[in-house]
Amino acid sequence: MRRTLLAASLSALLCSSFAAQAADRVLSIGGSVTEIIYALGAGDRLIARDTTSTYPEAANDLPNVGYIRALSPEGVLSVDPDLIISEAGAGPMETLEVLTRAEIPFVEVPDGFDGAGILAKVAAVGTALELEEEAAVLAEDLSTGLDAVAAKTASLPESERKRVLFILSTRGGRIMASGTHTAADGIIRMAGGINALSDFEGYKLMTDEAVSRAAPEVILMMDRGGDHGAPDAEFLALPAIVTTPAAKTKSVVRMNGLYLLGFGPRTADAAMDLARALYEGL
Structure with missing residues (x-):
């Protein structure tokens, strides 16, 4: 109030x-x-x-x-x-x-x-x-770009849509991940993916068991320094990640944070880039 x-x-x-x-x-x-x-x-x-x-x-x-x-x-x-x-x-x-x-x-x-x-x-x-x-x-102009992304992803069969886990932080080995009603959730859906975590809103620290149950096929992260700067092999070996399908296929996508999550003039391009990273040949 x-x-x-x-x-x-x-x-x-x-x-x-x-x-x-x-x-x-x-x-x-x-x-x-x-x-x-x-x-x-x-x-x-x-x-x-x-x-x-x-x-x-x-x-x-x-x-x-x-x-x-x-x-x-x-x-x-x-x-x-x-x-x-x-x-x-x-x-x-x-x-x-x-x-x-x-x-x-x-x-x-x-x-x-x-x-x-x-x-x-x-x-x-x-x-x-x-x-x-x-x-x-x-x-x-932005509507035209957004419509183009929607048209591209609309052709994806529901059975082929990737389960994507957006990880905000891995500090101390703890996974801070995105639920619904976040910029990460929005861009995943815009790119034709499925948010692997849909049972809570906002960002939340996850247990290793919860990450494993989410069974993400792709891990999405910002390409910044700090805990995000670890090589993929080191990151995928974390106890919370190593059991997931994403770890088995080594599927990690890293993108600039503002470009990915800004929801501004470049978002249609960001969504298209993410969609192409998720789906080969799109």
Whole structure:
């Protein structure tokens, strides 16, 4: 309730601010939002970004105000934005309250892990930047790409769809994996796969027995460092993984995290790339 009331207050502030003039000092929070702003041709209006905003390459030249869920008021205020556009879930709440008191317009774009969710993000960012026509053109292009992916995967027989396990972390040998209602679940379904874990929502630490019962045929991971950087042979030998069909066929797919899970302008390409990794000859 507290976050809902704050969001309503921020929205009211935004409307009154835009009545005066369009923002030209924009802070983008969230990788997909930043990608959309650049795709709309408004990258020159960005004055800073958060840690998750690493694409396109030009974004990395902008000042970094910190991680989306751990923003400090000082970091945000130091770049003097006249508009903040953010993915859902920015925080902490205390920082958002400071921004409200500072009367900085704040737009939180809707979240969603399917094609409709991407198009809603584009529309929200386009409205915030007063670029509705550009957003409509981008949405049409994205719809074409998403439809192409759907047409490709629709031809897959149900009996041939791969069971895919997305692993977020293997720290300490413990598997943190994705259930439903996550970006990982969304991209697996978009690529024609079946989420091997469908009996819970969000991310969860799994027992070795639970991973074995899930019987994934493919392991999907982000291609980042740390525990994700272990060679496939070492990873597939983990007790939780070694008994799975994926381990027997050495089926591991690694993709850039923002590309795979961002649900922004590149998602149709990411879904197609994943589909081709899952299904030879698609």
